[in-house]
Amino acid sequence: MTPLQIELKTSPHVKQGGSVQQIMRNVVLALLPICAFSVYHFGLSALALMVVTTLTCVATEQLFNRLSRRPATVSDYSAVITGLLLALTLPPAFPLWMAALSGFIGIALGKSLFGGLGFNLFNPALIGRAFAQGAFPGAVSTWTLPGHPERFTEFLPSTLAVPFTTPAPVDAYTAATPLGMWKFQGEHADTWDLFTGMVAGSAGETSALLILVCGLYLIARRMMNWRIPAAVLGSAFVTAGAFYLLDPGHYPTPWFVLLSGGLMLGAFFMASDMVASPMTRSGLWLYGALIGFLTVIIRFFGGLPEGVMYAILLGNAASPLIDRFIQPRPYGTRKRRAS
């Protein structure tokens, strides 16, 4: 027997397998343990925060796709990632209405207006986070102690703040983050507590250990380029280490810098955003090093205790430039092209 119908197709006729959806689905999967730990840590409020930001992000993406008559893209999971990441970078008791607005801004201004997935210049979750920082400076720096006994039955008071009102901090619930304590009181948190996450902080940034494990999962599945977290953390360590050696009494240890605040979460899950990072190996090293360096500089010399968000956004902004100047050297050509 011979074939009745022959299909014409261009090479290659085999594919490695793996799709955009698969990558994004695995990022969501890798974020889930971090989310679960956050809910365990901070209770109902953290859960509500994640649900609200995720729903807002997905709905916003849907809305803009409708408005611009583009096909629905919810199935690529990228809006879900933005929603989860945004929640993980916000304080657990952040008012839900503010969170929803930040999610909307993140997707609308950070992604949809650029043309959707693949065209955004910045990480959309960080655009949302930057908006929250600017618009709600009080709420975004009001932190909560982990492990409150009634966290699974009651919301933290500020979570349910009436839209367009700013809740007053309730002293019984608030606590300082390790970075804040270092910056404003000169106190050092215990390294082990920082590593395991038994400290106050944004909903998903506290456990360095868990973030490391989830990040390594994505690296092992080749869905994240290990060079980005390696460069960010390595550069932050070296920069902080240099300052520490200069004046150990004034500057914290490089370990403290690595494990505190949002550096781990940022290095593994936000700086590593493929869309907003350079394409070449050397470009990635440069990009990561820039982010690590800027983080430490902002932390040590800026007005705020944390600097990861701005460092990554600046890294994102530098990516097109890095890609312009750092290109692979084509076989059989001598010089790197700089154009």
Place this chain on the structure above:
Amino acid sequence: MGMLSFLTGRTFPRGVHPPGLKESTRDQAIRRLPFAPRLVLPLAQHFGKPSRPVVKRHQEVVRGQVIAEADGFQSVPLHAPVTGVVEGIELMPTARGPKTEAILLRTLPGDSQAVRWSSPRDLSGLSREELIRAIQAAGLVGQGGAAFPTHLKYAVPEGHRVDTLVVNGCECEPYLTTDHRIMVEQAQEVLAGIRLALRAVGADQALIGVEDDKPDAIAALQAQIGPDDPIAVRKVKAKYPQGSEKMLIKALLKREVPSGGLPFQVGVVVNNAGTMAQLGRLLPLGEGLIERVITVAGPGVERPGNYRVPVGTPLRYLLEHVGFRGDDASHLILGGPMMGNTVSSLDVPVTKAVSGLVVLPQAQAGAVPEPIHPCIRCGRCVEACPVGLNPAELGRLAAKRRYETMQERFHLSDCFECGSCAYVCPANIPLVQYFRIAKALNRERLS
């Protein structure tokens, strides 16, 4: 890489690792099929000027006889693969698309089909020029797929010297095992061919590059190398596209052919192992190239294997004899699945440079095309491109139809369409297709 090559094995930077899929054919001896009742022999089976027919309709020809002569130095002659009768010279479909002129030859069924046109000779006294002429007269072209006339490679331009003959035994395309079987079964002929080629090209040494997944081929070749032979087998890492000549030169000699240039510019000539076997067999006998080994494999084939068939055997005949097992829609790929072309007609013949026929049934070939996503700049294509291009950027420019920028700033013409970028792309962007279109339009613009 580089200094660490003793750990990682000799290789080139980047590349991909598609599954080999060679299990069904690599351990089976080369077999013969009955001769097809009718052969289709295109006059342009090689790179360069087509051959000029010297036979007429109804003329009887003997197996091995010249039926079309070389049209100048940039051409090769064509020999009759079977004893039979010329049915005519007509336009016939070819793998590349447009119909071209071909000699149709009807096989005489009762004939013995022994090669009657041989004139064994002593080659030891021949000069370089005489050897090159003899190689041209054998109708020899590169057996790996490019079909570049072998004698043209040996006629190194004035002012250049070739020090190394690189023999390509990598066979990095999935499914294909022709060169593998030839190296195992015809190692003696491969070596004989290499010794002749060394003389014809005037090179000091020959390096045979074989991928490390073919230990039996390496052993067979090594057993044939004499103590005085300036010939060595070099194991290279099994990686795609190691069998591309530029990548092999890089892996074996750490030299890079200049962008847009040819291997002789860095003192190298590259020949396929199968070409060497043909040379070593045909030249001492004074015969022409009339048959070749082809891998027929893939899930759509019942009896996959390597078959020695006369040049001109129609694919239809080949498929009938190996047992076709696809459903009603199939991809018939001439060559390997990474770089091969699908054919549009079963009347297309096996030509001198066709190394494989891979049949992928509808299900395996992915009949339902995956949706194409926007590029998420994951960089996998940049990590895959063996040439060191930026396929993502090229793809982005192609979508904007900025074909000139692709060439001027991103070295489009250095892309040899190996398919590594499209192979890894999670967004399913048809990058190779984009690049082919861009190149064609750029050529049109320049001409």
